[in-house]
Amino acid sequence: GNSVTQMEGPVTLSEEAFLTINCTYTATGYPSLFWYVQYPGEGLQLLLKATKADDKGSNKGFEATYRKETTSFHLEKGSVQVSDSAVYFCALSENGAGSYQLTFGKGTKLSVIP
Amino acid sequence: NAGVMQNPRHLVRRRGQEARLRCSPVKGHSHVYWYRQLPEEGLKFMVYLQKENIIDESGMPKERFSAEFPKEGPSILRIQQVVRGDSAAYFCASSSTGTGLEKLFFGSGTQLSVL
Numbered sequence: 389g390n391s392v393t394q395m396e397g398p399v400t401l402s403e404e405a406f407l408t409i410n411c412t413y414t415a416t417g418y419p420s421l422f423w424y425v426q427y428p429g430e431g432l433q434l435l436l437k438a439t440k441a442d443d444k445g446s447n448k449g450f451e452a453t454y455r456k457e458t459t460s461f462h463l464e465k466g467s468v469q470v471s472d473s474a475v476y477f478c479a480l481s482e483n484g485a486g487s488y489q490l491t492f493g494k495g496t497k498l499s500v501i502p
Numbered sequence: 503n504a505g506v507m508q509n510p511r512h513l514v515r516r517r518g519q520e521a522r523l524r525c526s527p528v529k530g531h532s533h534v535y536w537y538r539q540l541p542e543e544g545l546k547f548m549v550y551l552q553k554e555n556i557i558d559e560s561g562m563p564k565e566r567f568s569a570e571f572p573k574e575g576p577s578i579l580r581i582q583q584v585v586r587g588d589s590a591a592y593f594c595a596s597s598s599t600g601t602g603l604e605k606l607f608f609g610s611g612t613q614l615s616v617l
Binding site: 392424426429430431432433434477479488489490491492493494495 | 505506533535537539542543544545546547550558561593595597606607608609610611
């Protein structure tokens with residue numbers, strides 16, 4: 389079956405530090421890959437996505453590249469802000485029938501301190 | 503805020519009681535999905551409903567769990583005779599279509615604690 393593994397948290401960084409949150413996946417087909425973010429007290433929001441190999445998703449200064457050879461989709465940001473403090477979830481879905489089913493990682497809590 | 507509303511935010515039940523979790527989708531959305539996050543695990547798909555119909559319940563436990571999305575009113579996830587292993591965060595999401603995950607909106611979840 390499908391699975392997503394992401395780095396354990398919590399992660400604590402100083403403002404303007406570089407962020408990497410690792411994510412690797414196992415899937416039987418060619419999935420689409422996603423990063424979701426959950427800010428305190430809110431629901432999960434789609435941060436970025438990539439639908440095929442070598443695609444790069446980007447949003448709000450965050451980037452992730454779909455690496456088929458390493459089955460990875462690592463999240464990066466060059467300079468984090470306090471407002472980036474949240475829980476980040478890596479996820480995948482199979483394309484085609486059943487594509488509404490997302491498989492999530494456990495989430496990584498990020499705290500950014502001034 | 504016209505997002506997905508879940509209530510209650512926190513629900514405490516004793517073993518053997520019933521738990522009812524409610525989800526009001528984004529206005530106009532007719533597709534609802536329930537996910538469960540057990541401690542130390544990722545969110546896992548439970549069930550997909552479209553108004554008055556269950557489309558896919560492949561992720562639902564076979565016993566004690568049921569879900570509905572009536573023509574009027576919120577979607578309800580019902581857990582009968584709860585056990586400690588049901589303690590988890592339950593998330594609801596909605597969309598206007600059954601595909602296109604970028605249009606999926608999540609609620610902030612209900613944390614169920616079974617004593």
